[in-house]
Amino acid sequence: MRKAPGGYRSRREWHAKARRLHVLEDRLARERADWEAETVHAVRGGKRLARARRHLPAARLTEGEWRQRWEAARWFLQADGESGKRFGNETIRIGPDGEVSIRLPVPLAGLANAPHGRYVLTGRVRFTHRGPEWADRVAANRAVAYRIHHDVQRGRWYVTASWTIPAAPELPLAAALAEGVIGVDTNADHLAAWRLDAHGNPIGDPRRFFYDLTGTAGHRDAQVRHALTRLLHWAKACGVKAIAVEDLDFTAEKTREEHGRNKRFRKLVSGLPTGRLRTRLVSMADQTGTAVIAVDPAYTSKWGAQHWQKPLTSTMRNTSRHDAAAVAIGRRAQGHSIRRRTAPPRAHQSDGCGHRTVQARPEAPGREGPRPRFAGPRTRSVPPDRRVNVGHQNAQHRSGRSAEHESWQQDSLPLGLQER
Incomplete structure (x- = not known):
């Protein structure tokens, strides 16, 4: 059983793996208990950034830089889309030309610079990834969700667009x-x-x-x-x-x-x-x-x-x-078999020694019918009118057919004496 799978090199390695398994099982039980109690452990801005506050030298950040990143991570604007609304979103509206307008709440209506309590941003938006698809949805007033956030490291504002892709229809x-x-x-x-x-x-x-x-x-x-x-x-x-x-x-x-x-x-x-x-x-x-x-x-x-x-x-x-x-x-x-169609030996590649590889079985219906007609002769030695009577078995001289049993009459004189 040298090559049998499973097992460990030593008992020490098995003990370490068993301890790791128990730790993961305890962690799984704790997560399941929180899920059943509907308890959510979430940190707005990220757990990693929150822990970096206690280790600023290791993160190579000052307190001011960390504060900027912390506020930027916790500060964003997001709005779900609505089908049928203008450009697919009533709160954050982005037109085909890239103009962004935000509908302000009632307490901030005095800050609006556009009709109907909207604030138009000076910058324009351009989507490089799936831009044509986004433009088609906006032109058809289909729902598009947007999220505006600030990147402190690059000093830029970004707009993320998302939408739900319908299930693809099943093709036969x-x-x-x-x-x-x-x-x-x-x-x-x-x-x-x-x-x-x-x-x-x-x-x-x-x-x-x-x-x-x-x-x-x-x-x-x-x-x-x-x-x-x-x-x-x-x-x-x-x-x-x-x-x-x-x-x-x-x-x-x-x-x-x-x-x-x-x-x-x-x-x-x-x-x-x-x-x-x-x-x-x-x-x-x-x-x-x-x-x-x-x-x-x-x-x-x-x-x-x-x-x-x-x-x-x-x-x-x-x-x-x-x-x-x-x-x-x-x-x-x-639906084909993976195996290739192998040819029989040379001595058996004729009907005299039996059926070949891909011939129809005796019980196959229609195996005695005529072959499909192709335009023109198949070989140079076949005259053009050869396939006129392909499906007419009586016109062919074959054993057992009526062409051999029809009545006929021989001339009275041999052919060599008829013109003398």
């Missing part, structure tokens, strides 16, 4: 897969994608969208967002309406009890941005009208490498295991 699976699908394999440092047609055949070359998940949380989120943006742009350029991803969840598979002391593997699994990528992909795909299909991740990498890596590798293209897994994911989303 057949309609989403009409133009094919793009299979995406999620890895620790890149997304491996391959486009498949409506029949499950890979088209073109695979694409890889790299990202770097080291650094701060903002940097990691920007890297994931940039990779997904390039993926969605490629899907839009190809005309594909569906993206297939694996429904991964490593919540229970990255613990010590599952993989023992294999820190390298547990670190790799923990680094996969499964939850963040899935949430971000669904949100961004909704804006472009692209459907996201979650498939079962079981054996996609193993079977993809087994059935697709070697056939898709050529002198001009080096197919990796992740690229083959993307093909397997796309085929599973389409």
Whole structure:
């Protein structure tokens, strides 16, 4: 049982982990008790900034600087939006040109510089992120919430706009897969994608969208967002309406009890941005009208490498295991089997030795019917009028057909003596 998962190196390490578990359980019980008693422990301005007051030298702040940040963190103006009101908000109104006006309360109505008790700010607002979407909502008088706050470190005032995105309508699976699908394999440092047609055949070359998940949380989120943006742009350029991803969840598979002391593997699994990528992909795909299909991740990498890596590798293209897994994911989303259609041996590639791989079974309905008609001859040796009587079995000389049993009469003289 040397390679069995679970266990610790020593009893001392197990004791330390057990103490940590008891501390977390006590903390969880305390938080649940506060939640049931509806007790909220919140500090307006942040707990970290409040604690920095007692450690100003360590925070590299003076008392005046700390006071400015404390007041700025506790001082803001916020108003929820209202659909049907002018520009989507009656209290804080921002027009399409960026003009900001605030409706003052009754005690401050004497400070208004605009009609109807409103105060118009001299500065103009511009939204760089999702600006066109915000402009569309404002033009349609749809609800938009605003929050005005002051950044002491930069010496600027900022306005944050937010709104609720309605739930995306569910697209029928057949309609989403009409133009094919793009299979995406999620890895620790890149997304491996391959486009498949409506029949499950890979088209073109695979694409890889790299990202770097080291650094701060903002940097990691920007890297994931940039990779997904390039993926969605490629899907839009190809005309594909569906993206297939694996429904991964490593919540229970990255613990010590599952993989023992294999820190390298547990670190790799923990680094996969499964939850963040899935949430971000669904949100961004909704804006472009692209459907996201979650498939079962079981054996996609193993079977993809087994059935697709070697056939898709050529002198001009080096197919990796992740690229083959993307093909397997796309085929599973389409309802096809991952296994490729293998050809029979050379001695059995004819009807004389039995049926070939993809022939219809005897019980299949319509297997004796005529084949669909194609325009023009199929080979150079076939005359143009050859397919006139394809579906007419009586016009063909086959065994058991009435063409062999019709009455006929031979001439009285041989053909060689008729003209003499």
